[in-house]
Amino acid sequence: MRVVSLVPSLTLTLFDLGLDSSSIVGRTPWCIHPSPVVNDITIVGGTKTPTLSKIKAARPTLVVMDRDENPKSVYDWCLEQGIPTFVCDVKRPSDVPAMLRELASCIGCDARGEELAQRIEASLREVNQTESRGTVAPMIWHEPLMAAQTGTYAAGMIEALGFNVPEFEASGTGYPVVNAEILIAHGVEGILLSSEPHEFALEEGEEIAQAMESMGAKRPWVLCIDGEALTWMGSFTAEGLVRLEKELSSF
Numbered sequence: 001m002r003v004v005s006l007v008p009s010l011t012l013t014l015f016d017l018g019l020d021s022s023s024i025v026g027r028t029p030w031c032i033h034p035s036p037v038v039n040d041i042t043i044v045g046g047t048k049t050p051t052l053s054k055i056k057a058a059r060p061t062l063v064v065m066d067r068d069e070n071p072k073s074v075y076d077w078c079l080e081q082g083i084p085t086f087v088c089d090v091k092r093p094s095d096v097p098a099m100l101r102e103l104a105s106c107i108g109c110d111a112r113g114e115e116l117a118q119r120i121e122a123s124l125r126e127v128n129q130t131e132s133r134g135t136v137a138p139m140i141w142h143e144p145l146m147a148a149q150t151g152t153y154a155a156g157m158i159e160a161l162g163f164n165v166p167e168f169e170a171s172g173t174g175y176p177v178v179n180a181e182i183l184i185a186h187g188v189e190g191i192l193l194s195s196e197p198h199e200f201a202l203e204e205g206e207e208i209a210q211a212m213e214s215m216g217a218k219r220p221w222v223l224c225i226d227g228e229a230l231t232w233m234g235s236f237t238a239e240g241l242v243r244l245e246k247e248l249s250s251f
Contacts, residue, residue: 001019001023001061001062001107001108002023002025002058002059002060002061002062003019003023003024003025003026003060003061003062003063003064003107004024004025004026004027004044004055004058004060004062004063004064005024005026005027005028005031005063005064006027006028006044006047006050006063006064006065006066006069006070006074007028007031007047007064007065007066007069007070007088008028008030008031008032008033008047008232009231009232009233009234009236010064010066010088010103010233010234011024011027011028011031011033011038011041011064012031012033012034012232012234012235012236013100013103013116013234013235013236014064014103014107015033015034015037015038016112016116016234016235017100017103017104017107017109017112017113017116017235018107018109018112019107019109020037021037021038021040021041023107024041025041025042025058025059025060026041026042026043026044026054026055026058026060027041027042027043027044028043028044028045028046028047028050029043029046030046030047033236042054042058044058047066047069047070048069048070048071050070050074052074052077055074055078055083056081060083061083061084062083062084062085062086062106062107063078063083063084063085063086064085064086064088064103065085065086065087065088066087066088066089066090067087067088067089068173068174075087084106086102086103086106088103088233088234090153090233091151091152091153091156092151092153092156092159093120093124093153093156093157093160093233093237093241094124094156095153096117096120096233096234096237097117097118097120097121098117099233099234100113100116100117100120100234100235101113101114101117104116116235119238120237120238122238123237123238123241123242124160124241127160127161127162127241127245128160129160129161129162130162131162132162132163132164133161133162133163133248133251134163134164134189134190134251135163135164135165135166135186135187135188135189135190136158136163136164136165136188136189136190136191136192137165137166137168137178137183137186137188137190137191137192138154138155138158138165138192138194138225138230139191139192139193139194139200139205139208140154140175140194140197140198140227140231141175141197141198142198142200142204144177145177145178145179145208146175146176146177146178147168147175147176147178148165148174148175148230149165149166149167149168149169149174149175149176150164150165150166150167151167151174152174152175153231153233154194154230154231155174157229157230157237157240157241157244158192158230158244160241161241161244161245161248163190163248166186166187166188168182168186179211180208180211180212180215180217181215183208183212183220184212184215184217188212188220189218189220189221190220190221190222190223190251191205191208191209191220191221191222191223192223192225192230193205193222193223193224193225194225194227194230194231195224195225195226195227195228196227196228196231197227199227200224202222202224205222205223205224206222208220208222209221209222221251223247223248223251225244225247225248226240226243226244226247228240229241229243229244229247230244
């Protein structure tokens with residue numbers, strides 16, 4: 001087994017499923033967990049700009065990709081080269097167990113995959129909320145200001161904890177550009193500032209809150225949250241739920 005992973009959270013997942021750096025032969029610079037063992041793996045380029053010649057040189061028997069995170073052109077190239085691929089298409093936390101079982105089957109780690117899948121299913125049951133904790137906007141980028149809307153994995157992690165995340169636009173990538181007026185129109189009561197891909201400062205969130213207040217809306221609360229907990233799908237999903245619930249416990 002020779003796996004190239006172009007998805008940071010799935011690189012960690014591959015290790016958690018039982019592979020090691022002798023089986024994972026390519027990664028991106030953002031595949032930073034588990035440290036330090038991941039440092040031994042060759043970097044084949046970024047998630048959006050992998051170097052195809054480096055992937056080919058790694059002689060992979062499987063390339064792990066994500067539908068949203070990696071370009072379709074890389075997938076098409078793998079098909080042309082006859083390189084098997086696993087493409088993750090997770091839209092909500094409840095999709096993760098099935099994805100884990102499928103990925104585990106691809107690498108011959110079915111038993112471990114089932115164990116991790118059941119752990120996440122149990123975590124989702126434990127955090128199931130029957131009452132709404134309010135409407136929030138998880139911010140992922142600053143210039144332009146972008147939020148994760150309902151229907152994305154990031155929003156699903158917040159929704160699993162009992163919060164509402166609006167649909168800011170009916171079509172698009174799921175990460176629309178927003179402003180104070182849009183946030184007010186969708187009844188946003190809290191602003192969540194992710195630490196990645198943009199590492200928000202609290203002051204940036206307070207500026208948004210101030211703009212909303214100056215337009216006559218009630219000032220929303222603002223909170224910095226763990227970006228890995230918000231967006232790293234896979235084996236980390238259960239831990240992500242724990243971290244986010246701890247951070248949001250006061251709301």
